[in-house]
Amino acid sequence: MKISEQDVRQVAELADLKLSDAEVSRLRAELDGILAHVDKLNEVDTAGVEPMAQVLFDTGAGTTLRGDEPLPPLGNQAALANAPQPGAGYFKVPKVIER
Amino acid sequence: MDLDIASLTIGKIRHALDTRAASATELAGEALRFAQAENPKTGAYLHFSPERALAAARRVDEKIARGEDPGELAGVPVAVKDVIVTKGLRTTCGSKMLADYVPPYDATAIERIERAGALILGKTNCDEFAMGSSTENSAFGPVRNPRAPDRVPGGSSGGSAAAVAQGTAVVALGSDTGGSIRQPASFCGVVGVTPTYGRVSRYGLTAFASSLDHIGPFARSVRDAAALLGTMAGRDPRDATSAAAPVPDYTSQLNRKVEGLKLGLPPEYLKELKGESGDVFFQGVEVLKKLGCEVREVAMPHTDYAIATYYIIATAEASSNLARYDGVRYTFRSQHSSTLAEMYRATRGEGFGAECKRRIMLGTYVLSAGYYDAYYLKAQKVRALVARDFAQAFNQVDAIVAPVSPFPAFRLGEKIDDPLAMYLSDIFTITGSLAGVPCMSVPCGTTAEGLPVGLQILTRHFDETTMFRIADAFENA
Numbered sequence: 001m002k003i004s005e006q007d008v009r010q011v012a013e014l015a016d017l018k019l020s021d022a023e024v025s026r027l028r029a030e031l032d033g034i035l036a037h038v039d040k041l042n043e044v045d046t047a048g049v050e051p052m053a054q055v056l057f058d059t060g061a062g063t064t065l066r067g068d069e070p071l072p073p074l075g076n077q078a079a080l081a082n083a084p085q086p087g088a089g090y091f092k093v094p095k096v097i098e099r
Numbered sequence: 100m101d102l103d104i105a106s107l108t109i110g111k112i113r114h115a116l117d118t119r120a121a122s123a124t125e126l127a128g129e130a131l132r133f134a135q136a137e138n139p140k141t142g143a144y145l146h147f148s149p150e151r152a153l154a155a156a157r158r159v160d161e162k163i164a165r166g167e168d169p170g171e172l173a174g175v176p177v178a179v180k181d182v183i184v185t186k187g188l189r190t191t192c193g194s195k196m197l198a199d200y201v202p203p204y205d206a207t208a209i210e211r212i213e214r215a216g217a218l219i220l221g222k223t224n225c226d227e228f229a230m231g232s233s234t235e236n237s238a239f240g241p242v243r244n245p246r247a248p249d250r251v252p253g254g255s256s257g258g259s260a261a262a263v264a265q266g267t268a269v270v271a272l273g274s275d276t277g278g279s280i281r282q283p284a285s286f287c288g289v290v291g292v293t294p295t296y297g298r299v300s301r302y303g304l305t306a307f308a309s310s311l312d313h314i315g316p317f318a319r320s321v322r323d324a325a326a327l328l329g330t331m332a333g334r335d336p337r338d339a340t341s342a343a344a345p346v347p348d349y350t351s352q353l354n355r356k357v358e359g360l361k362l363g364l365p366p367e368y369l370k371e372l373k374g375e376s377g378d379v380f381f382q383g384v385e386v387l388k389k390l391g392c393e394v395r396e397v398a399m400p401h402t403d404y405a406i407a408t409y410y411i412i413a414t415a416e417a418s419s420n421l422a423r424y425d426g427v428r429y430t431f432r433s434q435h436s437s438t439l440a441e442m443y444r445a446t447r448g449e450g451f452g453a454e455c456k457r458r459i460m461l462g463t464y465v466l467s468a469g470y471y472d473a474y475y476l477k478a479q480k481v482r483a484l485v486a487r488d489f490a491q492a493f494n495q496v497d498a499i500v501a502p503v504s505p506f507p508a509f510r511l512g513e514k515i516d517d518p519l520a521m522y523l524s525d526i527f528t529i530t531g532s533l534a535g536v537p538c539m540s541v542p543c544g545t546t547a548e549g550l551p552v553g554l555q556i557l558t559r560h561f562d563e564t565t566m567f568r569i570a571d572a573f574e575n576a
Contacts, residue, residue: 037523043404
């Protein structure tokens with residue numbers, strides 16, 4: 001067994017995911033199977049291989065970043081339009097600090 | 100108006116506009132009526148955008164009246180996968196989390212196709228946040244395959260593939276991270292293209308796995324797919340990963356001979372290919388030989404490790420990209436919490452479906468302290484080896500031909516309870532995604548039951564031209 005229910009609960013904490021007991025038990029079994037498959041990678045000799053973080057191709061120097069020029073932002077109203085609880089020009093959340 | 104809506108092409112529409120046989124406004128009205136009437140058969144569209152389509156059509160008609168060029172996609176009805184943001188038009192990503200989200204801006208691809216005269220008819224269903232291979236992971240219900248209503252259309256861009264196959268859109272936009280354009284194209288019998296990584300700006304594409312995400316076209320012909328890609332491709336200052344390489348005129352390179360082109364067939368793929376899909380694929384290879392292509396074997400020794408590599412990298416990136424959905428900014432917030440920490444957890448627990456949770460969990464696990472080197476870093480190294488396989492193959496051949504899926508469209512519900520089996524079915528599409536090379540599915544034939552099977556063509560970075568040329572010759576053979 002690669003992963004226990006305790007591990008699943010700990011990862012769920014890290015991921016800020018609330019899971020039911022049934023989900024924890026099901027995810028444990030599923031993740032266990034997937035992790036067992038993924039162990040295949042240990043067969044591959046990767047000594048001296050550079051990790052590939054991004055697809056690389058030749059581009060001329062300076063073409064990947066745009067010029068640092070200010071552009072008009074979305075604006076407060078548009079940025080808040082999808083907020084579940086906007087207020088006074090801000091995103092509101094449950095109280096964090098008691099006065 | 101005397102046009103068969105379900106079989107329109109970009110060329111036929113242009114001809115109708117040029118000869119004044121139809122106006123763009125008439126086209127938009129007919130296309131919307133047809134799509135809305137036919138949609139219940141498949142559920143390809145989640146919602147329609149009649150006002151937006153009609154406004155775009157009026158702009159096209161005004162340009163024509165003024166004698167101006169109305170654009171390459173003038174009057175062309177387009178369906179857009181609901182992971183690509185559209186200003187003022189709901190974009191749900193197939194998720195309860197974004198059921199009411201109305202984006203404040205347009206994706207660059209959307210801006211570009213509308214500037215070229217396209218009419219966006221509506222947004223199409225997909226697996227939640229593009230995670231899946233069947234479109235069954237949508238919070239808004241599944242899509243039915245227009246060729247076989249008891250079967251899936253493939254995924255994650257199942258709605259876009261189904262709309263084009265059904266004739267309720269002429270072309271469509273999808274997104275592909277590990278096969279999400281090519282596999283549904285294959286299942287629905289249409290053309291689906293994943294261009295080179297960086298070829299089309301992802302500005303406005305809801306991020307799933309940033310080092311793998313692409314936007315690409317669906318169409319009923321190679322020519323239309325090439326034309327649509329041409330309007331979207333090219334550098335965008337708002338996406339630092341978009342490439343500066345010049346965009347060739349793809350359609351001008353069609354209708355050419357393919358005699359003498361060298362095509363590679365990886366033996367590592369073929370051992371995975373059994374049954375009818377294999378038979379149809381090999382018939383396709385014979386067609387390419389008859390066209391004069393030289394077919395030879397090319398080794399892709401790391402193919403066996405591609406799935407494991409992909410599901411580590413993609414889930415790791417997804418776990419961080421999906422961290423933003425926390426109940427603060429994007430519409431949905433759980434009503435079952437009183438503290439901030441509880442609000443985050445409950446919102447994510449209630450808002451995400453099973454597949455998203457599975458991937459967030461796997462991704463968080465492989466990135467967590469003590470596991471990063473063993474999983475994520477190891478996968479990035481194996482990814483480099485998969486990419487090297489392609490680079491070495493392309494020293495010997497002009498293109499690689501491969502199957503798209505080990506099997507044709509499966510029945511709704513058939514595989515949904517076995518996530519690993521679903522992941523393993525992505526074997527033929529994932530390698531190209533990891534390498535970032537252009538790849539596409541072109542209809543190859545059907546099984547005895549009439550289920551479509553696609554043939555995949557992969558070429559060097561930025562050599563979409565050769566890919567389209569082979570696909571076009573194959574389609575016309």
